[in-house]
Amino acid sequence: MSPRPVRAMDADEKVDRQARILEAALRLLSLQGISGVSMRAVAREAGVSLGLVNYHYEDKTSLIRAALRRIEELDIALVEPDPALEPEERLRAALKRVADPEFLTTEYLSLRLQLWALAQAHEDFERINTEAQKRYRAGLAALIQAARPELPADECGRRAADIDVIQNGLWLTALLGLDHASISRNVARCEEIALAGPPAAQRQD
Amino acid sequence: MSPRPVRAMDADEKVDRQARILEAALRLLSLQGISGVSMRAVAREAGVSLGLVNYHYEDKTSLIRAALRRIEELDIALVEPDPALEPEERLRAALKRVADPEFLTTEYLSLRLQLWALAQAHEDFERINTEAQKRYRAGLAALIQAARPELPADECGRRAADIDVIQNGLWLTALLGLDHASISRNVARCEEIALAGPPAAQRQD
DNA sequence: CGAGCGTCTGAACGATCGTTCAATATATTC
DNA sequence: GAATATATTGAACGATCGTTCAGACGCTCG
Numbered sequence: 503m504s505p506r507p508v509r510a511m512d513a514d515e516k517v518d519r520q521a522r523i524l525e526a527a528l529r530l531l532s533l534q535g536i537s538g539v540s541m542r543a544v545a546r547e548a549g550v551s552l553g554l555v556n557y558h559y560e561d562k563t564s565l566i567r568a569a570l571r572r573i574e575e576l577d578i579a580l581v582e583p584d585p586a587l588e589p590e591e592r593l594r595a596a597l598k599r600v601a602d603p604e605f606l607t608t609e610y611l612s613l614r615l616q617l618w619a620l621a622q623a624h625e626d627f628e629r630i631n632t633e634a635q636k637r638y639r640a641g642l643a644a645l646i647q648a649a650r651p652e653l654p655a656d657e658c659g660r661r662a663a664d665i666d667v668i669q670n671g672l673w674l675t676a677l678l679g680l681d682h683a684s685i686s687r688n689v690a691r692c693e694e695i696a697l698a699g700p701p702a703a704q705r706q707d
Numbered sequence: 708m709s710p711r712p713v714r715a716m717d718a719d720e721k722v723d724r725q726a727r728i729l730e731a732a733l734r735l736l737s738l739q740g741i742s743g744v745s746m747r748a749v750a751r752e753a754g755v756s757l758g759l760v761n762y763h764y765e766d767k768t769s770l771i772r773a774a775l776r777r778i779e780e781l782d783i784a785l786v787e788p789d790p791a792l793e794p795e796e797r798l799r800a801a802l803k804r805v806a807d808p809e810f811l812t813t814e815y816l817s818l819r820l821q822l823w824a825l826a827q828a829h830e831d832f833e834r835i836n837t838e839a840q841k842r843y844r845a846g847l848a849a850l851i852q853a854a855r856p857e858l859p860a861d862e863c864g865r866r867a868a869d870i871d872v873i874q875n876g877l878w879l880t881a882l883l884g885l886d887h888a889s890i891s892r893n894v895a896r897c898e899e900i901a902l903a904g905p906p907a908a909q910r911q912d
Numbered sequence: 913c914g915a916g917c918g919t920c921t922g923a924a925c926g927a928t929c930g931t932t933c934a935a936t937a938t939a940t941t942c
Numbered sequence: 943g944a945a946t947a948t949a950t951t952g953a954a955c956g957a958t959c960g961t962t963c964a965g966a967c968g969c970t971c972g
Contacts, residue, residue, distance in 0.1 A: 558919095
């Protein structure tokens with residue numbers, strides 16, 4: 503199928519041009535927004551010819567769609583349960599993951615933002631974003647349910663929704679500059695929400 | 708200066724074309740993102756000729772800059788203190804304002820989102836967004852300080868920062884669909900944060 | 913070797929972009 | 943009413959856009 507990726511490659515990596523094109527598109531989308539993503543700019547950034555971009559990706563739309571799906575993968579991985587831990591620690595680890603330095607990169611946060619912005623403009627992209635968000639929230643609710651089996655499912659959903667809001671605010675605000683103290687406070691708040699005591703009616707002071 | 712806006716206007720309002728151009732740009736930005744904002748599209752949407760857009764706005768950049776400043780104005784107005792209320796109620800009113808139906812419009816939320824997305828791509832727009840956010844947070848901190856005069860200033864800043872995160876998450880998440888119950892819960896959470904009891908060291912269970 | 917196939921290139925096409933500008937329309941001033 | 947200033951138009955410019963395509967390259971198989 504592919505022309506043998508073996509053999510000493512000249513520079514660092516000239517194989518798998520399709521992947522390099524996708525990464526170039528992601529880089530441009532993050533740094534310059536959708537206006538900076540032209541087929542020619544992507545080709546230049548990936549070090550390939552213009553024609554090859556249209557060879558591997560039928561459309562500009564297909565290219566961007568592939569880029570958005572890549573972002574979605576990274577997102578979902580955040581709530582992927584760590585099987586080495588017990589349920590409660592597994593949930594805590596997932597909640598802490600949004601404060602990881604590798605997650606709070608400007609490049610990654612900006613990519614997420616551009617995904618949201620594109621979702622407003624293009625119905626096709628909106629579906630990708632909505633489904634990603636739905637999957638993420640479902641993963642979160644499952645983690646909460648596992649850590650607090652006594653909770654009714656809809657209460658887990660409520661808590662997942664509230665945490666989702668705060669986490670969305672966290673990464674969005676992080677784009678203006680990292681305030682690690684504020685991040686820790688909000689991560690702690692998410693843990694409180696997720697692991698709050700009894701499922702009983704909320705207390706009213 | 709302007710050619711007498713009196714006289715019976717033909718349709719509904721054909722005067723103040725500059726304002727209509729700006730509103731057309733905002734409408735397009737909200738509905739289609741930055742890719743949908745071309746000088747020609749703006750002219751068509753505003754019902755004026757192409758040349759007039761470049762007459763009232765030197766650049767495309769100037770036009771978008773004006774649009775972003777308009778969004779900023781709407782944002783800041785949210786924390787504008789209501790002089791008819793006492794400090795604590797004034798703060799509560801400001802915090803509740805983000806749940807107002809007129810604020811949770813898709814058009815307005817999408818505009819905000821596009822502002823953030825543009826800020827990532829263009830240094831000039833980034834400055835506008837950063838300053839708007841700074842002014843908003845300062846207004847929030849001032850409201851908290853007025854409602855809780857015994858708090859040290861930096862504690863007010865911390866609370867404003869935390870509330871800002873949650874509110875950013877609120878409007879961003881609202882773009883996926885309005886979950887009024889979740890919104891109320893988060894508004895309540897913001898009130899708790901802002902009006903929390905003593906400024907003493909936080910309790911540790 | 914030559915036919916076949918997947919990969920890759922760069923020129924070319926028509927469409928659209930932002931910007932400029934001469935010309936016209938409208939309002940203000942004397 | 944002429945003169946002037948302001949507002950408005952639409953054609954035209956060069957640049958860039960997404961897409962297409964004929965051809966070249968490298969590899970495998972008979």
